[in-house]
Amino acid sequence: MTIDVMLPYYGDVAMMKAAVDSVLSQNDRDFRLTIVDDGYPDENLPAYFAALTAGDSRVRYLRNEINLGANGNYRKCLGLIDHEFTVIMGADDIMLPNYIETIRKGFQNPDVDLVQPGVEVIDENGEVYKPLGDNVKDFLRRRIVGQSTDAVLAGEPIAKSLITGDWLYFPSVAWRSEAIKKHSFREQYNVVQDLGLAMDIIMDGGKMMVSDTICFQYRRHRESDSSVQALDGRRFAEERAFFDECVRDFAKLGWHAAAKAARLHVSSRLHAATLAPKVIQKRMWPGLRKLAAHVVRP
Structure with missing residues (x-):
């Protein structure tokens, strides 16, 4: 069961390379990494990506002819998905070595359309920390999940919880490809498009597994977009x-x-x-x- 890892890219080169390295360092090797470059202006990138794809057949690289913006590049990534499950990773985030194996375990339940694994937050320097907003996220998640380590949630309760406070970490969420391609991202949004997608799947009867297993590092910049x-x-x-x-x-x-x-x-x-x-x-x-x-x- 190959898992598609989509990496829409525009931004810091060093962080992108760290993100790529973290994918290639997975314990579970059955994945396909697709990097979609939204035209980041760095003259050294072509050589880096050429060496990357030549050295690993699981990696493919595409560069957009025109800048599509975050939402547009996300939607382009959906058209490139070939396998049953996918993740749309942030180009400055880090997969811990157990990420792929953790989400694969989550999808052993055939009813699950989304898997939200355990996440820790890192700053610009890669240091783990937990600002106030992430403490609130953790509280809201615990409030609905309770003591379960692998809770499966659906319907109005999960919709109410997420609309009260969005505790998802979008770049870490894994999706059943059929569901994500059916609903796609709402074109009018550039900040809440990920929550909109999750809500569309939930309103369509989709179920989410929330795992306590920490396997992903979400980078929170103080001056993010x-x-x-x-x-x-x-x-x-x-x-x-x-x-x-x-x-x-x-x-x-x-x-x-x-x-x-x-x-x-x-x-x-x-x-x-x-x-x-x-x-x-x-x-x-x-x-x-x-x-x-x-x-x-x-």
Whole structure:
């Protein structure tokens, strides 16, 4: 059962190489790594990728003729999937050596469409740490999973939990390829497209396995694109549009508790409130107004 590892790439070269090395160092060798370069401008990359593909038949490399952006490159990756299961890895994240074997175990349950394995967070320097937001994620995950080490979740309970606070780590999630290609990423989103995809699969009856086995390192940058978009308010405008969609979608399914959680979007409002001091420090007054509007939105 070969597993597709899709690596949409644009950004730091050293971190990308570390991500690639972590895939090639897996205990379970039955995978195919596909790197989709979104046109990152580095003149040394062609030689690196040529040597990489020549030295390992499990690796293929493609370079986009035009920059597609994150969402566009994700969707291109979906069209390149050939095997039953896939992961869309971040180009600055790290697979621990037991990652492939862990998700393969998760998919031994034929009803499972998503596997969220155990994750630890690393900073720009590769040091393991746990900021406040990730402590909240851990609390919300534990709240629904309980003491189970390999919990299988489905329906309104998991939808309500994720819409209350998104505790998924998208680059670490493994997907049943049939499900991810059926729903794809919603084109209008650039921050919450991963949660949107998970919700679409869950609303279609898909089940998620949540494993406690730590096998992935998610890199959280202090000045990531999502953080910048949060400070100027763009992230929360996108989140509001998504939550409004979820209210309507959940109501159609009769998931009234989940619809109420989407309407309240408490964790998103709290996130906006915690950013206010930083926005004030940077004197980003238009962003502050947008954050305040999001926090007090009726």
